[in-house]
Amino acid sequence: MPQPVNAELGQVSELFMLLASIAYVAALIFFVLDLVRSSTTIGSLESRLAREKATPALAGIGARGGSTSTAAPTGPATADDSMDYGSGPRRGAARIAVALTVLAAVIHGAAVITRGVAANRVPWGNMYEFCTTGAFLVAAIFLVTLTRKDLRFVGSFVVGLVVVMLCAATVGFPTPVARLIPALQSYWLIVHVSIAVASSALFTITFAMSVLQLLQSSREAKLLAGKADSARFLRLVPSALSLENLAYRLNAIAFVGWTFTLMAGAIWAEQAWGRYWGWDTKEVWTFVIWTVYAGYLHARATRGWTGTRAAWLSIVGYLCIVFNFTIVNIYFSGLHSYSGV
Amino acid sequence: MKQDVTQDTRDRPGASTARSDVVLPSLGFLGTLRWAWTQLTSMRTALFLLLLLAVAAVPGSLFPQRPANPAVVTQYIEDNPDTGPVLDWFQLFDVYSSVWFSAIYLLLFVSLIGCVIPRAIAHFRAVRSTPPRTPKRLSRLPVHGTFDVPADQAHRSGLTPAAAAEQAAAVLRKRGYRVDVRDADTDHPSVGAERGLAKELGNLVFHTSLIGVLVSVAVGGLFGYNGQKVVVEGDSFVNTLIGYDSFNPGSNFSDDRLEPYSLRLDSFDVRFDRDQESHYGQPLDFTAEVTTQDGPGAAEESQVLKVNAPITIGGTNVYLVGNGYAPVVTVRDGEGNIASQGPVVSVPSDGLYTSLIVIKAPDAKPDQLGFVGFFLPTAFVDEQGVSFSRDPDPFNPQLNLNSYYGDLGLDDGTPENVYVLDTENLTELNSRTSDDGGIVLGVGQSYDLPEGKGSVTFDGLKRYVALDIHHDPGEVGALVFSTLALLGLTASLFIGRRRLWVRTAEHPDGRLMVEYGLLARGEDHRLPAEGQAVEKLLMDRWLVPDSGTGENKVPEAASSAAGTGQSHHNSKDN
Numbered sequence A: 001m002p003q004p005v006n007a008e009l010g011q012v013s014e015l016f017m018l019l020a021s022i023a024y025v026a027a028l029i030f031f032v033l034d035l036v037r038s039s040t041t042i043g044s045l046e047s048r049l050a051r052e053k054a055t056p057a058l059a060g061i062g063a064r065g066g067s068t069s070t071a072a073p074t075g076p077a078t079a080d081d082s083m084d085y086g087s088g089p090r091r092g093a094a095r096i097a098v099a100l101t102v103l104a105a106v107i108h109g110a111a112v113i114t115r116g117v118a119a120n121r122v123p124w125g126n127m128y129e130f131c132t133t134g135a136f137l138v139a140a141i142f143l144v145t146l147t148r149k150d151l152r153f154v155g156s157f158v159v160g161l162v163v164v165m166l167c168a169a170t171v172g173f174p175t176p177v178a179r180l181i182p183a184l185q186s187y188w189l190i191v192h193v194s195i196a197v198a199s200s201a202l203f204t205i206t207f208a209m210s211v212l213q214l215l216q217s218s219r220e221a222k223l224l225a226g227k228a229d230s231a232r233f234l235r236l237v238p239s240a241l242s243l244e245n246l247a248y249r250l251n252a253i254a255f256v257g258w259t260f261t262l263m264a265g266a267i268w269a270e271q272a273w274g275r276y277w278g279w280d281t282k283e284v285w286t287f288v289i290w291t292v293y294a295g296y297l298h299a300r301a302t303r304g305w306t307g308t309r310a311a312w313l314s315i316v317g318y319l320c321i322v323f324n325f326t327i328v329n330i331y332f333s334g335l336h337s338y339s340g341v
Numbered sequence B: 001m002k003q004d005v006t007q008d009t010r011d012r013p014g015a016s017t018a019r020s021d022v023v024l025p026s027l028g029f030l031g032t033l034r035w036a037w038t039q040l041t042s043m044r045t046a047l048f049l050l051l052l053l054a055v056a057a058v059p060g061s062l063f064p065q066r067p068a069n070p071a072v073v074t075q076y077i078e079d080n081p082d083t084g085p086v087l088d089w090f091q092l093f094d095v096y097s098s099v100w101f102s103a104i105y106l107l108l109f110v111s112l113i114g115c116v117i118p119r120a121i122a123h124f125r126a127v128r129s130t131p132p133r134t135p136k137r138l139s140r141l142p143v144h145g146t147f148d149v150p151a152d153q154a155h156r157s158g159l160t161p162a163a164a165a166e167q168a169a170a171v172l173r174k175r176g177y178r179v180d181v182r183d184a185d186t187d188h189p190s191v192g193a194e195r196g197l198a199k200e201l202g203n204l205v206f207h208t209s210l211i212g213v214l215v216s217v218a219v220g221g222l223f224g225y226n227g228q229k230v231v232v233e234g235d236s237f238v239n240t241l242i243g244y245d246s247f248n249p250g251s252n253f254s255d256d257r258l259e260p261y262s263l264r265l266d267s268f269d270v271r272f273d274r275d276q277e278s279h280y281g282q283p284l285d286f287t288a289e290v291t292t293q294d295g296p297g298a299a300e301e302s303q304v305l306k307v308n309a310p311i312t313i314g315g316t317n318v319y320l321v322g323n324g325y326a327p328v329v330t331v332r333d334g335e336g337n338i339a340s341q342g343p344v345v346s347v348p349s350d351g352l353y354t355s356l357i358v359i360k361a362p363d364a365k366p367d368q369l370g371f372v373g374f375f376l377p378t379a380f381v382d383e384q385g386v387s388f389s390r391d392p393d394p395f396n397p398q399l400n401l402n403s404y405y406g407d408l409g410l411d412d413g414t415p416e417n418v419y420v421l422d423t424e425n426l427t428e429l430n431s432r433t434s435d436d437g438g439i440v441l442g443v444g445q446s447y448d449l450p451e452g453k454g455s456v457t458f459d460g461l462k463r464y465v466a467l468d469i470h471h472d473p474g475e476v477g478a479l480v481f482s483t484l485a486l487l488g489l490t491a492s493l494f495i496g497r498r499r500l501w502v503r504t505a506e507h508p509d510g511r512l513m514v515e516y517g518l519l520a521r522g523e524d525h526r527l528p529a530e531g532q533a534v535e536k537l538l539m540d541r542w543l544v545p546d547s548g549t550g551e552n553k554v555p556e557a558a559s560s561a562a563g564t565g566q567s568h569h570n571s572k573d574n
């Protein structure tokens, strides 16, 4: 029997959510500013260098080789393929952006926790909560990764997505705190949904990296062909190969998480509906996503399928996740249609 | 990776695949078979089939599926007379048992078996063989390094190249490597070491377990059964074929598999949210108190059945999947006799339990009687005079009925849906649109039908539960194999498979020279760290002062740690 809820605390949580959104928007502005500024700096630096040396700059392209052979930096202000900090010029705007993201994430975390306390349960029981808690995990995972690798180049994407998720939650699915309907009263909600949201957050980051990888590899091809550099901001981004390798590592973790999500979902379904698998719409899409990423992992080990094709599979997998979370939750009927929409 | 390479060299040439088409006749029957088998078990085919499976699964979420919603499918085909039958021909309403979907996954699993067996054999050999021979030039490996032990130190501890190789092997063995010391009697003894064979093992376990999951699902489909039963408060269910409202046997079902346990619904309690305006009336709790008996004459046992908490009994699990109201209704016929009496299950159509109800009285004389209408737990009339329910709890229960007489069509033996009244051959007695209006009954009220056809009385109200009863002997297998798959997958993705070699030699000036190199299978970002860790272990072992002679410099933090380790080893070894 669920405990009563605390509506006032719920409102406090909503206020925090709003404050966090504002801080994220500010962070987003600085991330974009960083991209713009860095690419103009690089641009001017480069044209000067080009005038001085009159040699085509191939900077920003790591050697295509094993991850252990680190290519020496071949030009000015390029992202290090190891994605470690310390190379390249200081990026003031990016620092402010990260600081703001940390601030936003702290407020956001407070919002998520107060929501959970107000509702007397885990804060992921309806679409509003999936979005807000999911957005928090995206931000948190991004910040945790930042402590180890310099991934600030995906900052605008990640923070932009967090802003979109928060807007979707508050505008699209506003839901005051409430107790759970009987169908959701199970500890499998805690296990199944949390891992699903965490894996999706990881897939979000790898999606961004795969998109960048495609852009970067077409830019690399262009540069190698001696054409002009049309996307200077990609200077901030490591080579396509190192993007691919890091995305692979993160995707591997997320895939294990997704496999677990699928299994935990099956166990819960067995407990709630009497069968562990019944091709319910939501189950179908979870399976499709799993299969696509299994395909991605295979592609990485199949000659001719690494690189660009694998990146496309990672992107398709993520689009399926988005589809599953939005269209399927909202428009498809099925046993899972209790997301509070 | 290596696997993939060999696979690929077999089927690799995209062009020569086409070419071998031309050569086919000379391959002969067996040759063709072998060629097809190689194609099917290639990595590229596996990838293609996997992606095809993902695509093939999608239509099942776009069209209603027979196993889940047979009635919706029938309706869909009726509503779309042009496309419906075509879609049906393509089995788009039975996607997951369709010929094409089955073909894809069966091919995938044949490919999987064809892939796993040779790899398992190869892995078995690899486990039993010694680590690979030491390459001539370790400096060619992606991670490598050298360092030396000063002459006096080497001399003091009697560290010959052969002894050093033995000791290096011991250090590596402790770190989880399989080791092999070779050329111990030469000037250049070396150690070959390998670890992470569990990576491949994990991969094999993962793929094999997928077969196990599939087999478990098949076992459930063959030997399992499931059925549905609606039980009104006070009534019982007995686990026999006739006890069920609907029953779906697996293909190998026989009814001696049913254990004749029984289950009585003593009471059913429902709690709705009353504290919160935004969620007023949302369900909070459904609890069914039941009494079970393992068989005729067995002891009775009280149990609680809730959503998400099934009861296990007689090899089955019993689930609470629905509930609603069963108004108790008495129908008297034109001759004044009771034609039907008892609770009638109504079907809720919304969260406020506005329920559809159908009452049939085939025993009524001279004419059979039928009623269709609504049951409203808390009836309320809006401005237009339409009744609706305002609350899921029975604060003002009301029946709104239309009545019919004539032939209900129950006598010709065709199966009949108890929740539907076919009014085609019936004559309407009264309804909401007729002059004297429809039948509106509160609890305890009666209504006399026009033309002296009889009467209907709303005696009282009970609740009912809808139960799903499942028996699936494959369930445990599916759980075990999927858990194994998860473990195997984790091992396969996160264990690094590495080879490492150490070669030792004595410099003419008496120093002991140590050279090492590492090689990973596939991409391995942790390989340099492993190289450094092993170098540090060896240096600790042989007390090398950190003078930075090595090609791979030991990082600051590590060298200070080495400092503390020195005395430790000192006291231990000497």
Ligand code: HEM
Pocket (backbone or CB within 6 Å): A294, A297, A298, A300, A301, B001, B003, B004, B041, B042, B043, B044, B046, B050, B108, B109, B111, B112, B113, B115, B116, B202, B203, B206, B207, B210, B488, B489, B492, B493, B522
């Ligand atoms: C039901 C179908 C299959 C599924 C769901 C599946 C799934 C996966 C997954 C998730 C991985 C990555 C994790 C790991 O390395 O263990 C993997 C790896 C692998 N699979 Fe499969 N697989 C399937 C069928 C096949 C088939 C038919 C083959 C053989 C042609 C195959 C060969 C491989 C190989 C060689 C690897 C290792 C790749 C590497 O070295 O990274 N798989 N598979």
